[in-house]
Amino acid sequence: MACHDLNQQLNIPPGVRKIVLAGNPNVGKSVFFNAFTGLYVDVSNFPGTTLEISHARVGNDVVLDTPGVYGVSSFNEEEKVARDVIMEADVVINVVDAVHLERDLFLTQQIIDMGIPMVLALNMIDEAKRQGIKIDVKKMEELLGVPVIPTVAIKNVGLEEVKKAVARARIGNALPELQEMLPLVEKKTRTRAEALLILEGDPFIAARCRMKPLDRQEEIYLARRRRVDAIVAAVVQENPSGASWKTSLSRWMMHPLTGIPLLILTLGILYEFIGVFVAQTVVSITEEGIMQGYYEPFIRTLIGSIIPASSIPGTLLIGEFGLLTMTVTYILGLLLPLVLGFYLSLSALEDSGYLPRIAVLVDRMLMRLGLNGRGIIPIILGFGCVTAATITTRLLGTPRERRIATFLLAMTIPCSAQLAVITSMLSRLGPGYTFLYVFLIAVIFVLTGTILNWILPGKPSDLLIDIPPLRFPRPINVLKKTATRTKNFIQEATPLFAVGALLIGTLQVTGLLETLQNWLSPVTVNWLQLPKETATAFIMGFVRRDFGAAGLYSLALTPAQSVVALVTITIFVPCIASALMIFKERGWREGIIIWPTILILAFLIGGLISQLLI
Structure with a gap:
């Protein structure tokens, strides 16, 4: 990427000084970026990639954020x-975590x-003090040769x-x-940076400069590691007895004996909030009380006064699956409160630093299913909304892991x-049948992941994840994240719901339903x-997952039939929104494979259980 292309693609005027924020993941760069730029921010896809780059003009400068990375390479x-x-930076503001200098200073x-x-920017200096870590800032500045500023970004310090x-x-x-290595290469390159990366064997930079990449990476990396270790040894003093109770809690969260009970407790609290309070209490108010009680009668009366409700346009607009009835009710009455509640919980978990600790705790177990510990994040999110969770599979490291996670979400x-x-x-069947249902779904989940891990080429990637400081969630950060994510999700999902409603409405008016x-x-x-009558429930389950389950609620089923029906409807293809999101995230080719495969497996597994139980 030449400087000219970068300036043109990101609309950066020529001659403007470029200030670039760089650092490892989760070091607080976004707080610095917001402090520098305020509200006037542009977000653009970086040329040739799907990654977004935030940048903003500030006076005679332009400030650019970069993805969190551990090194400059390819x-x-x-x-x-x-x-x-x-x-292409004129100045780099390197944000480092004061608690993890031995890691962050490698990029520095x-x-x-x-x-x-x-x-x-020596960030999270307060957390370092809480953990009994003392840093000699002046010595560090002297050894690195650059200005070093202690900061606590979230407190504006x-x-x-x-x-x-x-x-x-x-x-x-x-x-x-590098004094002996660089001069010969620098003569053939535009900048010292290009010469260094060619020495480190970067094939892309070498190709730009029409050179062959050199093989000095290991030598340079070892020298850099020794240099960083020497700096850390010179500037850091640790006093473990000064560590806070948060440090002890952090260790408990990642140890199986204490971490698993803490995780079960956390998931129980999340279920009570999202699965009980939001999904039942709040949704009953928004969906049944407001949307179905007031909005739908109003819109049906209004549109019915213009177009006959029984006509084809009337059916498509205000019918059972109407664009102005079911679609709006689904998005505002059901999905919006669920997504808000879910993202509120997720943002609180993220801001507290607990999610990475859960990933570490379950990493070994998920490796057997073809995922590393990061896979627990979309799985947890799936219990809130599978559609939203499918989007979060983007954070997984490889396409193979994203395929496995997407399939598990859609199916189990x-x-x-x-x-x-x-x-x-x-609850009507008693604890025995409840345990049987949970056991069957858990077995299906494990078997599905194990089989996918076996048949898909490749292997799960190692878990490389930062463990940020454990802290109480900051309300403003949580609310901002929740609002931004909810807005983005609703904007992305609304057209998908509209298309799905139009499709089902068309099937209805043509008699195909x-x-x-x-x-x-x-x-x-x-x-x-x-x-x-359960056939209708399955079809409605494709329109909306809870519609399918609700369709079974009023049927006269034996306890064994109830378990068979509930297992089948759980495995059954996800709702329209989730299905379309699968096509969007995985592409039409993979989506066409995933969708009918799950449909067939749902009836196959449900039938096998039926033959055993009934």
Whole structure:
């Protein structure tokens, strides 16, 4: 990516100074970016990638954020983007975590070796003190050769000092070993940064400069590691007895003996909030009370006065699956409160630092299913909304892991709305049948992941995840994240719901919906050994997962039939929104494979259980 292309694609005027924020993941760069730029921010896809880059004009400067990375290289898309932006920087503000200097300073030293003027923001200095870590800032500044500013970004401590320090940014003390290596390569390159990356074997930079990548990476990395270790040893003093109770709690969260009970407690609290309070109490008010009680009668009367309700346009607009009835009610009455509640919980977990600790706790177990510990995040989210959870599979490291997670979500995880109906039905059957249902779904989940891990080429990637400080969630941060994510999700999901409602409405007015019900009834009666009416429940389950479960609620089923029906409706293809999101995230080719495969497995597994129980 040449400088000209970067400026053109991101609309950066020529001659403007580029101030680039760089750092490892979860070091607080976004807080610095917001402090520097305020509200006037542009977000653009970086040329040739799907990654978004935030940038904003501030006076005569432009401030650019970069993805969190551990090094400047080309190992993945995030590192390629960070590399290209950093290479064009006039000044780099390197944000590091004061608690994890031995990790973060590796990137710091690499940027210094690239010959780019830098200011180092020593963030989370308060957390370091709480953990008994004392840092000699003056000594650190002397050894690195760049300004070092202690900060606590979330409390706005030191941010103004960082802004002022940009004026005295300077090139730091590079590795002495590079003095002999760089000169010969620099003659053939445009910048010192390009020469360094060619020495480190970066094939993309070498190709740009029409050179062959050199093989000095291991030598340079070892020298850089020794340099960083020496700096940390010189500037850091640790007093473990000064560690806070949060540090002890953090360790408990990641140890199986204490971590699993804490996780069960946390999930129980989340279920009570999302699955009971939001999915039942709040949704009953928004969906049944407001949307179905006031909005739908109003819109049906209004549209009915213009178009006959029984006509084809009337059916498509205000019918059972109408664009102005079911779609609006579903989005505002059901989905909006669920998504709000879910993202509120997720943002609180993220802000507290608990999610990475859960990932570490379950990493070994999920490796057997083809995922690393990160996979627990979309799985947890799936119990709130499978559609939203499907989007979060983007955070998984490889396409293979995203395929496995998407399949598991679609097949085995009931969303909160569906789970609420399932819980109501199971409560009538007693603890024995409730345990049987949970056991069957858990076995199906484990077997599905194990089989996918076996048949898909490749292996799960190692868990590389930062463990941020454990802290109480900050209400403003949580509310901002919740509002932004909810807005983005609703904007993305609304067109999908509209398309789905139009499709089902079309099937209804053409009579194909009834045909599908009749076509499906032999499977439900003969194979699943359920009443004929359950065919309608399965079709409605595709429209909306809780509709399918609710369709079973009023049927006269034996306890064994109830378990068969609930297992089948849980495995059954996800609702329209989730199905369309699968197509969007995984592409039409994979979506067409996933969708009918789950449909077939639902009836196959449900029938097998039926033959054993009934």
